[in-house]
Amino acid sequence: MTEAYWSSAYDVDPASLWAVIRRFDGLPDWHPDFRASQIVEGSSEFEVGAVRILTTNDGAEFRERLAGLDDATRTLTYEILNSPLPLVNYRSQMQVLPISDTASSLLIWRSSFDPTDGGLPSEAAKSVAEGAYAPALAALHKYLA
Numbered sequence: 001m002t003e004a005y006w007s008s009a010y011d012v013d014p015a016s017l018w019a020v021i022r023r024f025d026g027l028p029d030w031h032p033d034f035r036a037s038q039i040v041e042g043s044s045e046f047e048v049g050a051v052r053i054l055t056t057n058d059g060a061e062f063r064e065r066l067a068g069l070d071d072a073t074r075t076l077t078y079e080i081l082n083s084p085l086p087l088v089n090y091r092s093q094m095q096v097l098p099i100s101d102t103a104s105s106l107l108i109w110r111s112s113f114d115p116t117d118g119g120l121p122s123e124a125a126k127s128v129a130e131g132a133y134a135p136a137l138a139a140l141h142k143y144l145a
Contacts, residue, residue: 002115002122004129007108008137009099012144017105018074018096020144024066025052030143031136033057051081060084067091086120087113107140109133
């Protein structure tokens with residue numbers, strides 16, 4: 001199992017950041033690699049078990065399921081069901097935490113997955129995942145400004 005991790009501090013209160021992150025269908029609003037999202041299973045983007053289709057800027061599709069949404073801990077968990085990436089068993093979590101001394105927020109994005117046979121070695125796959133998280137969280141700063 002390979003694990004990836006990225007985090008960033010935001011100059012907004014945790015409730016404001018969580019309002020953006022908890023929207024399972026809202027990733028294209030701030031993530032620079034995705035142009036569209038559509039809930040294809042479930043009655044809303046906040047229903048655990050809902051499935052979304054994310055479309056990248058070049059037309060590739062990711063099918064993902066909302067595995068958990070916890071407002072008390074400000075944690076969203078999702079799984080990739082199908083994607084063009086050479087990995088399986090992908091499970092990811094985004095969590096918003098308060099930074100006490102500044103009344104700001106920390107966003108943590110972590111994932112675990114297995115590279116497919118013949119895919120990237122674990123460390124290379126980890127670098128790819130973290131390399132995708134970094135510009136996404138940088139773009140989120142611009143979105144929140």
